[in-house]
Each structure stands twice: as structure tokens, then as C-alpha cells.
Amino acid sequence: xxxxxxxxxxxxxxxxxxxxxxxxxxxxxxxxxxxxxxxxxxxxxxxxxxxxxxxxxxxxxxxxxxxxxxxxxxxxxxxxxxxxxxxxxxxxxxxxxxxxxxxxxxxxxxxxxxxxxxxxxxxxxxxxxxxxxxxxxxxxxxxxxxxxxxxxxxxxxxxxxxxxxxxxxxxxxxxxxxxxxxxxxxxxxxxxxxxxxxxxxxxxxxxxxxxxxxxxxxxxxxxxxxxxxxxxxxxxxxxxxxxxxxxxxxxxxxxxxxxxxxxxxxxxxxxxxxxxxxxxxxxxxxxxxxxxxxxxxxxxxxxxxxxxxxxxxxxxxxxxxxxxxxxxxxxxxxxxxxxxxxxxxxxxxxxxxxxxxxxxxxxxxxxxxxxxxxxxxxxxxxxxxxxxxxxxxxxxxxxxxxxxxxxxxxxxx
Ligand SMILES: [Zn+2]
Ligand SMILES: [Zn+2]
Numbered sequence: 001x002x003x004x005x006x007x008x009x010x011x012x013x014x015x016x017x018x019x020x021x022x023x024x025x026x027x028x029x030x031x032x033x034x035x036x037x038x039x040x041x042x043x044x045x046x047x048x049x050x051x052x053x054x055x056x057x058x059x060x061x062x063x064x065x066x067x068x069x070x071x072x073x074x075x076x077x078x079x080x081x082x083x084x085x086x087x088x089x090x091x092x093x094x095x096x097x098x099x100x101x102x103x104x105x106x107x108x109x110x111x112x113x114x115x116x117x118x119x120x121x122x123x124x125x126x127x128x129x130x131x132x133x134x135x136x137x138x139x140x141x142x143x144x145x146x147x148x149x150x151x152x153x154x155x156x157x158x159x160x161x162x163x164x165x166x167x168x169x170x171x172x173x174x175x176x177x178x179x180x181x182x183x184x185x186x187x188x189x190x191x192x193x194x195x196x197x198x199x200x201x202x203x204x205x206x207x208x209x210x211x212x213x214x215x216x217x218x219x220x221x222x223x224x225x226x227x228x229x230x231x232x233x234x235x236x237x238x239x240x241x242x243x244x245x246x247x248x249x250x251x252x253x254x255x256x257x258x259x260x261x262x263x264x265x266x267x268x269x270x271x272x273x274x275x276x277x278x279x280x281x282x283x284x285x286x287x288x289x290x291x292x293x294x295x296x297x298x299x300x301x302x303x304x305x306x307x308x309x310x311x312x313x314x315x316x317x318x319x320x321x322x323x324x325x326x327x328x329x330x331x332x333x334x335x336x337x338x339x340x341x342x343x344x345x346x347x348x349x350x351x352x353x354x355x356x357x358x359x360x361x362x363x364x365x366x367x368x369x370x371x372x373x374x375x376x377x378x379x380x381x382x383x384x385x386x387x388x389x390x391x392x393x394x395x396x397x398x399x400x401x402x403x404x405x406x407x408x409x410x411x412x413x
Pocket of ligand 1: 162163164166176177181
């Protein structure tokens with residue numbers, strides 16, 4: 001009897017706590033719940049900001065200048081790295097990033113709080129010049145006033161003073177030496193208030209092991225408003241049809257596998273966001289250094305499920321789950337198979353997110369040309385600009401580009 005009463009009391013406490021904590025399934029819904037005035041919030045840009053901030057933090061750690069990021073990192077977050085001194089941190093490749101909790105807090109102050117999980121590979125160089133690669137898993141907790149205006153796209157990757165924009169190289173702690181603003185707990189921009197380094201394993205990327213495909217038989221995670229959001233998107237742009245959009249995905253998929261298998265990223269560069277291109281570039285480089293080549297032969301899409309549509313002031317983002325199949329194997333410098341199978345089909349599924357500028361309209365292109373001037377894809381350089389018309393095209397300025405690939409076990413919707 002007593003045990004039952006205790007369980008009841010615990011259940012009520014947990015419920016009250018959940019109400020107080022106010023968990024949300026997305027940042028957008030938490031902002032809405034708080035009556036946020038930030039109409040510029042864009043998930044695409046925010047994810048870009050987080051990728052950039054993570055890389056900036058690791059670079060600063062290597063240079064010993066983490067204090068200069070005091071406008072974005074609270075002291076406790078900076079202290080998380082003090083057990084791991086390094087003279088340089090490089091080859092930072094974020095393998096996975098996900099929102100693990102979104103909390104809308106209305107008392108004592110209105111704040112949106114996030115828990116972001118990162119899985120990352122990086123290489124540290126010690127003061128003695130020794131190199132060691134690591135795989136790490138970290139949890140970052142961030143907070144922001146819901147009314148702070150999100151940055152415009154061109155300022156997403158800059159980490160100056162969140163008040164006046166001045167460079168922070170001379171700043172000490174969280175005070176800007178130019179305007180005197182003190183950034184604390186998310187009043188001016190997102191602040192990372194804690195970092196937990198949950199795992200840190202001294203190992204480089206594993207290229208030849210056999211990894212079992214997990215999660216392919218799980219049901220597709222479909223956001224509840226997907227259908228209505230897709231309808232709204234096609235109403236905004238009547239030239240956008242599911243069939244033509246899917247055809248663009250097919251074209252990107254083919255270019256992606258051709259580029260990957262031949263280790264020639266020029267083939268796929270026009271279709272990848274800058275972040276995704278950098279990580280693909282890193283992986284191909286890593287295979288090359290070990291004189292290995294991973295081949296995904298006869299890669300083809302079996303089916304595509306629509307999973308999520310996001311539209312904001314800057315971007316439209318469409319996520320699909322792709323079911324595909326290929327023969328996946330790795331060869332060494334002599335062409336000998338060292339992993340996978342040349343003959344066995346491997347079925348798998350992944351979530352792909354494509355983005356396009358919110359102002360753009362028109363039928364997605366499937367021909368391998370610059371979506372602005374029609375010059376052949378070969379004219380598009382590694383920084384994502386067309387050398388013929390000079391336009392940058394890989395942030396979805398003209399047509400849909402692939403910005404994220406997430407595995408079944410990572411994607412949370
Ligand atoms: Zn300032
Ligand atoms: Zn062009």
C-alpha cells in the first residue's frame with residue numbers, strides 16, 4: 001500500500017516536472033510556445049551555426065584561445081576541455097549532430113534550452129608534435145532568450161561580438177572590449193552553458209571493418225505536418241512536383257555514388273552543401289591516404305518516403321528516407337577486396353535532407369549543369385561557385401542541394 005502511494009507520488013512529481021520543464025519536439029514549436037519574436041529563425045541556418053561553432057571551438061582549443069569565445073561559451077563549458085590540452089586540433093569531422101532535448105522555459109525568465117549531441121572525429125597534435133586521432137561523443141547544452149533575432153545567412157558562421165559584431169580576439173571572458181556588452185546566459189545569442197565529454201576514444205576512422213546495417217527495417221519517422229507543409233510548398237511553387245523533385249534526388253544519388261566510388265568529388269560537388277562536401281572530402285582523403293577505395297557499385301534507389309518539410313524565412317528543406325541497394329566493398333592499391341562483398345547486394349536506408357532558398361521557384365533540374373547559367377558541372381569549383389557565371393550555387397541559391405545525410409539510428413525527425 002505504502003509502495004503504491006509512493007509510486008503515485010513519484011508519478012505526480014514527474015508529471016509536474018515535465019510540465020515545468022516543458023519539453024518540445026522541435027525548436028520551432030518551443031519558440032512558438034514562448035511567443036518568440038524571432039521570425040527569422042531557420043533550422044537550416046541554425047544547424048550551420050552549430051557546425052561552425054563546434055569547429056571554431058576545436059580550432060580555438062588548439063590555439064589556446066578558447067577564452068576569446070567567451071560570448072558563446074560559459075566558463076563551465078570552456079572548463080570541460082581543460083583535461084585535454086592540445087597544440088593543434090584539426091580534421092574536425094562531425095559525423096552526427098542531433099537535438100536530444102528542446103525545452104521552453106517561461107519562469108523565472110523566458111529561455112529556450114537545447115541539448116545537442118555530437119559525434120565527431122578529430123586529430124590532436126600534442127606540444128611534442130605527436131598526432132592522435134579521436135572519436136568523441138559530446139553533449140552541449142545551449143540557452144537563448146526566445147526573442148533574440150537570429151542572424152542573417154551571411155553572418156551565420158561569424159563569431160564576433162553578438163552585440164556589435166567586433167572581432168573577439170582581444171576580448172577576455174564574456175565582455176566585449178569594443179562595446180562593453182557582457183554576453184551572459186543567452187541574452188544576446190546562443191550560449192553554450194555546459195559541455196559533457198561523454199566518450200573520447202583514441203582511434204582513427206575505421207575504414208575496413210564490416211559494419212552491420214542497423215535500423216533499415218524501422219518505420220520511417222514522418223513529421224505530423226509533412227503532408228500539409230508539402231502542399232503549401234507546391235502551392236507557393238506550382239512548378240514543383242513530387243515526380244520532378246524525386247528525379248533531382250535520383251540525379252544527385254547517381255552523381256554521389258559515381259563521385260564516391262571513383263574518388264572524384266568534382267562529379268558531385270555541385271549538389272552538396274559546403275559542410276557535406278567538406279566531410280565527404282575528408283573521408284575520401286582518408287581512404288586515399290591508406291591507399292584504399294570504397295566502391296558502391298550498381299547503387300540504385302528502390303523507394304523514397306517523404307519524411308519532413310520545413311519552410312522558414314530563408315530556406316525550404318525537404319527530408320526523405322531513401323531505401324537503396326548496392327554492392328559495397330573496399331579495395332586496396334592492387335585492387336584486392338579488403339572489406340565488403342563484390343557480389344552480395346547490400347540493402348540500406350538513409351535520411352537525406354535537401355535545401356533550396358525560400359525565394360526560389362521552378363522545376364528542379366536533372367541535367368548536370370550550373371542551375372544559374374547552364375554551364376557544364378565541370379565549371380563548378382570546389383568552393384561551390386560556377387567559374388563561368390561566378391554564382392555560388394551550393395547553398396541552394398538556385399536549385400535543391402543535398403545538405404545532410406543521416407543514418408536510421410541517428411535521425412530523430
Ligand atoms: Zn561588442
Ligand atoms: Zn554558372
